[in-house]
Amino acid sequence: MLYPTTLESKLGFDTIREYLKESCISSLGQDYVGKIRFTDNVQLIDKLLRQTTEFKQIVQYETDFPSSNYIDIRPHLSRVRVEGMALTEAEFFDIKLALRTIQECLRFLSKREEDNTFPFLRELAGPIAVNKSLADAIERVIDDRGNVKDSASPELASIRRRIISEQANLRKRLDGILRQARQNGWIPDDLNLTIRGGRLVIPIAAEHKRKIKGFVHDESQTGQTVFLEPAEVFDSNNEIRELEYEERREIYRILLALTDQIRPHLEDLRKAVNFLAQIDFIRAKAKLALQLDAVMPKLSERPLVDWTTARHPLLHLSFQKQGKTVVPLSVRLDEKSRILIISGPNAGGKSVALKTIGLIQYMLQCGLLVPMADYSEMGIFQNLFIDIGDEQSLENDLSTYSSHLTAMKQFVIGANKRTLFLIDEFGTGTEPGLGGAIAESILEDLNKSGAYGVINTHYTNLKVFADKTAGLINGAMRFDGEHLEPLYQLEIGRPGSSFAFEIAQKIGLPKGIIDRAKEKLGSQQVNFEKLLKELDIERRVFSEKNLEIGINQRKLAQQLAEYTALKTRLDNEQKKLLNDAKQKAKALVQEANQRIESTIREIKENKAERETTRQVRQELERFDKKELMPEVLVSDKPAPVEEEFETDNGAITAGSYVRISGQSAAIGQVLSIRGKDAEVRIGDLKSNVKLNRLEKVSRKVFKDATDVRDDRPRSQGVDMNEKMQNFSFNLDIRGKRGEEALGEVDRFVDDALMLGYPELRIVHGKGDGILRTLIRNHLRGYKQVGRMEDEHADRGGAGVTIVKMK
Template structure:
């Protein structure tokens, strides 16, 4: 017995994993391999499959070019070509050619990257890299998959003659058609067309006797007939003969090419088997990236040690809902082989069991699993599972009977190389007897040396796990304060069902709960109460521990920053002092020399007043040159005080975004009309703040004294018109850009650009520039009375 039951894959949802991998395949070649995925007991094969997928995952992450299209399934074409005397059509050869091009690209890639992807390189052993066939196809077919004109000399002559005859036919038919049209024999807006593969012209039905020729078709109304004039009958016949000759020559060429291909069929089957395998491995790698799958370490000794294991299907579902999955840590070894998981309903027991079962099955199918890379796995020979309701109406088996049937098989065939899973162990019958039978089965499974995971609510099984070698308890964590599951697995302790607490939260009468406690017994109630207390204390300690770790990390980070800053300041201080000392010494030496020279010159000139005066002046100039410069930074001005209260007409206000001072002259709903000097504008009240009149007067005086840039002055000087008439193309961009930027900065919403009409070149140039300016919302022609298309109105976005 290898796996049990036969529908195991459906029970653990592996069939959905298979389907997700199939969706990542780019062709039926890869999809065929997906169906062949199977549970393996061969550790060497499993390791190779995992290595191949891991290498392809690295390839995808590297961003290197690798073929992604034309993984063509050519096996039907090979079956057809296998028969003597048959030939493949042009489109079939074109498909084979595309597939061969993909094949050669894959072969070249793996040959070039042998060291980087050794496991994938080994797959080339099934490919005979003989490119004679693709060269033969290239000589015959063009890039569109059609037979080339020069494929043979005969075909070149036939197609050349065909082109000549078609040209002659067109000229003769056009002449006949023009004459008939001039006589009014044809419908209006009619033209030469094709019917039955022959060129014909439309003629009004009442005039069909006026033109000699052959009628091929008529319109739906019968008012128009499509006639082949007698003048072109022979030419059309010649063209038809040439088309037959062309078809026979193409068939002859394709037959010869099929004969060449026939000898390569065995090699082609192997090569496209390789191509399908590559597509399949890439699909597994893409799926691994989607679920963040990794390759765990494969251990010879029986053990499972997973870090942050996640159910891939559940995680994908939660991601779609923008939710996070809670990962689990699992550890089983020869001393703790069977994990007994307990805890409240809806606490995650079954999900945890199915997660372990699914990931182990995926692993033994050679699929990367969502665990941390340092996790460890082993290979089991047998895989048993008992999940869900297996009531069988045909065999008249109840749910509990079907569970017992499974348990019979488990205990009969389980051994040291078996991994089993049992959900809700012992349920389905009277708890007292069900628990006793489950305990006996668990003892038997433990004696077999098998590994396994079971979920249960039975207290006797928890107690058995706590005192038996080979068994280990596991609890699903629970927030006892809010009575909510945490979906975390904690190994080494049993979990409480929290039945009384949940019943109380739901609102069951206290009298009912007290009666239930009396029925259970004081010992069991105290046991659950102790578990509840331990869980609460553990939660509190974990919160404290997390908070301490966070503070410690923050403290360490600040300590490092302080140490680095201190070292930087000390280093800068020493450097600045050294530079200052060097400069001071140089300055002192230079000053001493000047003083000595001054004294010497005074002595040499014997205290001549004029000369002494000049020397002293020179010394004073040097003294002034070495004085510290005064700071050229602008001195802080008194900040204008912002007043609280509602803005009213007559108030002095300041624009928040540019600091300009204005006076409110009107208010309408949420918009205020303001004046800045002689300029009027409308702005939203939210952009204004009320200021004191005294502070405004001081500001204006300061602006009058200042000679620097002023937003206030800029607003007074700004014109909403820009005249570009007479400007060259290269002059327009800076002028227009500055004009739009200034207008937007000063809060304007409508500007005028005068460019004149002329040939429209200057207008088109301006509007092309305006389209690419992010602050421009739209533009349009000015009113006809104010310039029309010679002026562009520009509307700016509100800032």
């Protein structure tokens, strides 16, 4: 059920019909446009929408689909029903062209059967058939200019040959007479033979008309020229005329026979023409859908409104011409929130939103694609009721408010769970207090009926009622409270302010009037409107902040991904370098140990001969300088020089500090004594040495020698390898005391210098900047430190110090 009867014009669907008619090729499709009707048959709606969707693809991508000669031949077929009636050549020509178009459409669709495209259009074409023998018969008789062919019958061909022959003879004779008349000066040189009354005649000056015997058929408007048929060609013209009569009789006979041949196929031809009309109509719907960027949403048999980015069709077409875009509408009405109460300022877009919902729903249930996102879902309603605009009538003695109440009576009586109602300016037209109370009672009744609907209102009591009542939900047309400009965006979930005072202030109404109005209204209502305004402003601010946060989060995610990839690559490279260094260090240490063991063995075997011992020691030192230092030692300290140590004359016992005679580097500690042999630990090595080859040294000499040896390549290589495995270029000292932090920084920098790191990162936090200042002042005392700077703002800024080494 639709209410009122003027629903189409109120929603603007009559304009949609006009657009469709303009898109039709012929009156065939236009007739179907006039037959569009609202329906709640889901299967029919689905089929109509799918047909249009398929034709959208044809219009966009298929250039070989026929697009001409959609001729309405229904009047011709009606004449065929009359026995003894013969169609004219022009009528047969129309039928020929229409049948050719129908055959091309059927041929196009049949080719698509293999790849199973356009199934709904192929289903439409399924029962359509054009009798091939009938089409061939028409093709044999009617040529491509709409005339009967010479080959239509042997008699016609003979008659036309004779006509041509007689006309040639006649023209030859008249040319001779015309030439003679020119020579005599009776006819101007620029005049030629012409036809009057179907007969060839000569144009001749009026004063010379009696000089040639014949019959005058006509004269010019001035009377200075007459058109004369010479007497000697009377018989020839008569002969041609008689042949033309014979030709017309033969043509009529042929056309009558062809008409009789068509008569048995009238029903199939009517179906074929109807198919052509449907194709024209569906094409028009597809072309309109392309203009609207319309789609087929998901259909639901239950009542539902779940739309995303819906646009008012007529507004979209109008804005398209102006190069503007329509602000889209997103709305959802379901079983929990069936009735939407839209509030907001005047000229804020409430009425447009209401008409958008009504027109789009009506279009869908008329089988038209709709402008919205294709993942939207649309339900099917049985009833569509609207109350939009002023329906006052002098004839029926109806005021504006009376007309609204009349509509509300129909709504309350007819509303059910499959009803969609739309009400603009609910309850207006009478005293606001009374109108608001009546409107709330009607709304309560409509809610109990289970109907779905959208209502525009300014009444506060309806906003409060919607907030407290199940099945109802508030909505607001967004408004820029700072600049007092409408945004035309629907926000569901909260009521909107009318911004009456703000708009009055912007227009320039005196401040005193506005203040008095606020006093008269009462603090409760003013506070309510103020709260709505503040909520709108806060929502806009938080929306902008959320957008900014979203952008920053995306940037952070991208930088994190880049950092992770870079760190992974650096870690892999570091592991590779460490593994290579570890292998080299291990090989060098093994070789050094072998050299030391070999040296000790040679010393033993040569029984500490001084010259041999010195040569072996020098060879070992050369190996140290040549092999170990370039590969392992990372230090700018000079190579240690050989020193002379002071000996201690005391007896050698367990725990004494000793050196091997003649070897300044071989200083160690006696672990135990067994007879004439002593077990000595030299660095990381243990060895048995004869007591007479050992010299006792003081603890100070041992300590100095041990410090020097710690800087030597062999033992340093082992320490460096371990440090390289455990070292990180990032030091976090947040929360530590100054003295403790400086100690960690010193160890950190020493390790970095030893391992050769060019850049370090110290995390100290921002705070008051005390720890940062302390650390940076301390680092300036290192001559190896080149410069210091803050980390990038995205990675810690002033809370992190980057140390660049020289």
